[in-house]
Each structure stands twice: as structure tokens, then as C-alpha cells.
Amino acid sequence: MLVAPAAAVVGHIGVPGDKSISHRAVLIGAVCEGETRIEGFGRSADTESTVAAVRALGVEVADEEVDVLGVKGAGLDGLRPPEGLIDCGNAGTLLKLLMGLLAGQEGEFVLSGDESLRGRPVEDLAEALRGMGADLETTDGRPPVRIKGAELHAAEHRLDRASAQTKSALLLAGLQARGGKTVVFEPYSTRDHTETMLGAAGAPVRRSGRAVSIERVESLRLDRVDVPGDISSAAPFATAATLVPGSELSIHGLGINPFRAGLLDVLVRMGARVAVFDRRRLGGEAVADVEARSAALTATTVKKGEVPRMIDELPLFALAAGMARGESVVRGAAQLREKETDRIETVTNVLRSLGVRITASDDGFRVRGVPTRPKGGGVVHSGGDHRIAMLAAVAGLVSREGVELQDPESVAVSFPGFFDLLESVTQR
Numbered sequence: 495m496l497v498a499p500a501a502a503v504v505g506h507i508g509v510p511g512d513k514s515i516s517h518r519a520v521l522i523g524a525v526c527e528g529e530t531r532i533e534g535f536g537r538s539a540d541t542e543s544t545v546a547a548v549r550a551l552g553v554e555v556a557d558e559e560v561d562v563l564g565v566k567g568a569g570l571d572g573l574r575p576p577e578g579l580i581d582c583g584n585a586g587t588l589l590k591l592l593m594g595l596l597a598g599q600e601g602e603f604v605l606s607g608d609e610s611l612r613g614r615p616v617e618d619l620a621e622a623l624r625g626m627g628a629d630l631e632t633t634d635g636r637p638p639v640r641i642k643g644a645e646l647h648a649a650e651h652r653l654d655r656a657s658a659q660t661k662s663a664l665l666l667a668g669l670q671a672r673g674g675k676t677v678v679f680e681p682y683s684t685r686d687h688t689e690t691m692l693g694a695a696g697a698p699v700r701r702s703g704r705a706v707s708i709e710r711v712e713s714l715r716l717d718r719v720d721v722p723g724d725i726s727s728a729a730p731f732a733t734a735a736t737l738v739p740g741s742e743l744s745i746h747g748l749g750i751n752p753f754r755a756g757l758l759d760v761l762v763r764m765g766a767r768v769a770v771f772d773r774r775r776l777g778g779e780a781v782a783d784v785e786a787r788s789a790a791l792t793a794t795t796v797k798k799g800e801v802p803r804m805i806d807e808l809p810l811f812a813l814a815a816g817m818a819r820g821e822s823v824v825r826g827a828a829q830l831r832e833k834e835t836d837r838i839e840t841v842t843n844v845l846r847s848l849g850v851r852i853t854a855s856d857d858g859f860r861v862r863g864v865p866t867r868p869k870g871g872g873v874v875h876s877g878g879d880h881r882i883a884m885l886a887a888v889a890g891l892v893s894r895e896g897v898e899l900q901d902p903e904s905v906a907v908s909f910p911g912f913f914d915l916l917e918s919v920t921q922r
């Protein structure tokens with residue numbers, strides 16, 4: 495697929511429901527009493543993996559509309575082992591949250607996934623869960639993961655690395671653990687969708703500073719989840735509108751949870767014209783309409799504490815930094831090496847091949863920006879990584895010569911309609 499340079503990015507759009515929240519709604523709904531209706535479900539390959547996983551565990555899920563699901567909860571101890579393994583596909587969130595959720599269920603479960611997922615380290619999480627009495631075995635620290643359901647006991651965890659997936663898995667285990675509070679201390683705050691949703695379902699979750707605690711409950715109930723637009727899916731559009739001169743784009747109904755909206759804050763600090771209108775709440779989540787207009791940017795340093803707030807948007811930040819005056823730096827983002835690809839390597843290789851002056855470090859990258867459109871003209875292979883495919887597409891729009899993307903289909907992992915929506919707002 496050739497993504498040609500854009501003359502401008504103009505229009506009004508909405509993006510599919512948040513992937514993180516959609517995964518959680520299905521997984522938490524699966525252990526509730528009664529039915530959870532999910533409105534605005536973000537349907538993608540990843541979230542389909544979650545629906546298939548809970549079905550395999552004996553939970554009935556009705557596809558009412560493309561973006562509406564009814565999950566008939568099996569109760570907190572009602573998940574049942576399927577015949578074979580549970581295929582988590584490409585979805586790291588599903589794999590890790592299931593490790594926590596299944597550790598305290600009855601029976602034996604095997605979790606696996608595609609080649610990329612089977613390469614991702616999960617031993618730290620397995621070890622933390624073992625500290626609660628869980629019986630889990632990884633395969634050299636990676637999936638497949640074999641879980642023998644066990645009686646869990648509450649524990650305190652101090653995470654070395656900020657990870658919402660790890661925190662969420664431990665909270666889901668804590669929900670089933672006896673003997674008091676399970677507490678997770680985070681080095682930096684991460685997205686809090688799990689806490690918000692568990693709280694809405696009646697679980698005793700408390701946050702105090704960077705500590706989150708939970709206690710065992712007898713039952714959960716979550717009648718309805720309204721999923722806001724996914725800020726990670728909107729980020730390529732907001733970035734393109736910022737970088738292509740003459741652009742003006744509005745994104746409606748967007749989730750702007752402060753632990754997710756780091757890219758918008760950092761772009762504004764760089765001089766971007768991003769405005770947030772009509773702030774409101776949807777369920778427990780912050781939602782707004784966001785308008786992005788083109789602007790000249792100045793370089794910035796992303797602080798360590800900002801990294802979890804824009805972890806999946808750091809590839810797009812690197813592109814924006816490539817067009818910002820001065821040197822931009824990201825540090826403290828070693829976890830990027832453990833995503834769908836090693837994103838420090840893939841981002842650096844892709845952007846360099848398109849003419850951006852970027853160098854990788856152990857835990858981030860450094861970009862020497864030039865306030866002109868990068869040359870482009872290269873051929874990009876995303877390595878099956880949806881965020882890299884979207885980065886390449888935005889790079890194509892902002893470049894002088896466009897970008898040829900060899901495996902555009904990988905966007906379906908999080909956003910199957912990405913290219914159609916992008917085309918609908920692109921002027922050439």
C-alpha cells in the first residue's frame with residue numbers, strides 16, 4: 495500500500511471504542527453476576543480474542559451489534575477450563591489479565607498466542623502471582639503459560655516497572671485472594687481502567703498515591719459499560735493534523751483519561767494547537783471532543799513519569815519530534831522493547847529509513863528534529879505491529895515522497911477501519 499503525502503487533514507471523526515476498556519469490560523463482565531451490556535465496544539482482532547477466550551471459558555457472549563455486546567457473567571468462581579489451550583492471539587493485555595484472573599479459578603488452563611505474543615516476557619508477573627500462592631509455569635519466561643487454579647492469599651507487590659497490565663493482573667488475583675488486602679505499589683501511575691471498572695462492579699478498590707489495594711469480594715455486578723473512543727486510535731489522526739500544514743481535525747467522544755492522554759499534553763508543550771472541548775464523564779471515564787490544527791513544534795524531553803501515560807503513542811511522538819525544532823529525548827521506556835515488536839528498534843529503523851534523525855538508546859531514543867517534512871519514499875514492514883503500521887501511514891502523509899507499507903493489514907489488531915477513516919480526512 496502506498497500512503498501518499500497529504501495536502502491537509504480535515505474533518506470530523508469518531509474512533510472505535512477503547513481497546514483497554516473493551517478487554518476489561520469483557521473479562522470483568524465474565525466474572526460478574528447477571529448480564530453486562532457493553533456499548534461502544536471497540537471491535538478488533540485483539541478484543542475478538544478476548545471474546546473468544548471468555549467463550550472458551552464457558553461464558554455466553556451475545557453479539558448484539560458490531561459495537562454492542564451482552565456478557566452473561568459466570569460469577570467469580572464460575573470460569574471452566576476448555577478442552578485445549580486458550581489462544582490470546584496478539585493480545586498482551588488479554589494474556590496478562592487472564593493470568594491474574596485464572597490463577598484463583600478451579601482447574602487447569604494453558605494460555606498461548608501468536609508468534610509475537612509467545613516472544614513476550616511474562617515471568618515477572620508469574621513470579622508476583624506465585625507470591626500469592628498461584629501455581630503457574632511459563633515456557634522459559636514466556637507463553638505458553640500453564641496455570642493450575644489455586645487458593646490465593648493476599649500480598650503486597652512493589653513493581654519495579656510501571657505496567658498497567660501487571661497491576662491489573664495482580665488486582666484481579668487480589669479479588670479472589672483470602673487474608674486481607676492485596677496492594678500494588680507502582681513506580682509511576684499507569685492507566686486506571688481496571689480499578690475504575692472493578693469499583694463500579696462493587697469491589698473494594700482503593701487508590702492512595704501510587705498504591706492501589708483490593709480485597710476479596712463474594713460477587714460483582716456491572717450492568718453496563720459505555721466505552722469511550724480510544725485515544726491510542728485517535729493519536730495517529732491528531733499527530734497527522736498537527737504535522738500536515740493547513741489541517742484542522744475534530745475527534746468526537748474521545749476518552750481522555752489522564753493516565754492515557756500524555757501524548758496530547760506533550761504535543762501541546764511542543765507548541766501543538768490541540769484544544770479539548772465539552773469535557774464530560776462516561777461511566778467512570780473522562781471524555782471530550784478534541785480538535786487538532788497544524789502547528790510548528792519545538793523539541794521536548796519526555797519525563798519518566800510521563801512514559802506510562804503515552805506508552806503506545808511514543809512511536810508517534812518520535813515522528814513529531816522529527817519535525818520539531820531541536821533535540822527531543824525519551825528515557826525510562828525500556829518496556830517498549832517488550833511490546834508487539836521491540837518498538838525502540840522498530841521505531842528507530844522505520845523513521846530512519848524515512849529520513850528522520852533518530853538514534854536508539856537502551857531505554858528510549860533521541861531525535862534531532864528538522865522543521866520540514868521528512869523525505870519519506872521508503873518501504874516499511876511493520877513486522878505485524880499495528881502501532882508501527884499506523885506510524886508508517888502517518889509518516890507517509892507528512893512526508894514529501896510518501897511511504898510504501900508492506901503489511902497494512904496489521905492495523906486490524908486494534909483498528910480494522912483505520913485506512914478508510916484516514917483516507918476520508920486526507921486531502922491531496
Ligand code: S3P
Pocket residue numbers: 513514515587656657658659660662684685805806829
Ligand atoms: C495496556 C497497558 C500498556 C499498553 C498496552 C495496553 C493495558 O501496557 O502498552 O497496549 O490495557 O493495560 P503496560 O502497562 O504493560 O506497559
